[in-house]
Amino acid sequence: MTVQDLRDLLRERADGPPPANPARLAQVRARVSRTRRRRRITTGVAVAAAVAAGAAVLPGALPDTVTPGGRTTAATAPGPELPESFTAPDGAAYRRLAVTSIGRSGEQKKTLTVPVTGRPLDVAVACDGEGRADNTPMVYVGRAPSPSARIGACSSRMELLPLVVSQGDGQVEITFDATRSGVCGPGMTACDEAVPAAWTLGVYEWTPPAEPADPAPVKEFPARFEGWKLAGSTSGVWPRDSVVRLEIEGHGRKVALDQLCSGELARRMRFTYRVGDEEPAGGANCGVWESGAYPAALTEVEVPEGERLVITGEVAAWGETTNRPVRWSVGAYTRTGGSGE
Template sequence: MELVPLIVPAGADRVTVTFDTTTRGGGCVRKGEDGPCVPQTPPKAVWSLAVYEWTPPAEPVEPDPLRDFPKRVAGWEQGRATRDLMWPRDRAFTLTVGGKGGRIGIEALCGGDLAERMWFAYRVDGGEEVTGTCGRWENGPYPMAMNEFTVPEGERVTVTGRAGIWGADTNRPVRWAVAVYRKG
């Protein structure tokens, strides 16, 4: 089950929600090397839909502290990391690290009720913007989902980023952190 926010205009007493179930693309299956190409029919799906009304908490609910990023993970060494950032107060970061072998990786962790709705946009030395989300790490092994970048070998690089959230976040802050790893 997945709960997805649907923000409606204040005072609305009726809304219409339309789902587009059009199947795009196609394909066929051959039952032998020279057999005919038989188009595949998309399977029918059963939909369950429920609508819940929810009222945000009256006061902000502060998330628990995040676990520290590992110093080393899968052959990567942590270069720098932010600490104790909180959405919506904190919306940007800058980290500068010395490159080792010409590769860096960026990891993000979030905590709180809306952690899965956080997004990040990164630039390495002012280059092309890359977007990503963040993982949750409450227990078990580290949930590595690194964005990797090639950088000039042995040179310092600066990673700048901004954070955002999908949907409303009324009184539900998100604790977040970003780490830059080096490999070489």
């Protein structure tokens, strides 16, 4: 390795498109406000403590605390701010209809009533707290959990999720509930820990871009990955291409499928497959590979021996995608070695 190799590596890693964050300025302002408020509170508490002749001041007694990592975790204060309006990189114009905030402590459940005009709706979420995937609130449309708006790990970067609602009623109630976590269930002891976090949650309606944007190319699947060998791949652009068809050599060993997408709505795509006579349970989401290691999420399928194996599938998207195409690629891997494991 030379210094030039190191320079090339750093540029390659950093110079891909960084995740867009149109709310950055608003979030910085909120951070400044929180710091000022915290200083005022700290000063007030310090004065009170002095007056009380040396009573100990515990950090946990303050409304906002700073973790050992220096990250602000607002225990009862609202989370990061969300912009009133913004334009996504592909040209879609977003307008905020309602906004609220909830936390692990304080108010943990809020309901918003938003008008349904026929324009597509998204939930936006930004979080101040621990970045754990099991530390997420649930989204309900009316009384039913939303299958499309599933909040990911806590991040200060604004995340947009599709919100599928019935068009008929003129308005809809959206509830955000942090009294339970989205992926927690019986036996998941880690979920018992109440990790401090504060979420700002907004409902936006968006107007599609006038012209469809061209999604970036999708990176090629690695030829080999942890004992798997790429046997074939196919690609397309949603919504023009909504059918997957692949033919690979069948060796009687397991087959694993994975999918990568690009475009603003890449994470909203959903794939269902049929491999020979097998139909894997459920659907698979699409990974986005912009930098770093291959974000593998392989779906494994047992297959019978045969000369050729036909894989078919369907591509679908959560919510509206008008003029917001998504480039997708599906890869099929077979096990290397002879055991099938």
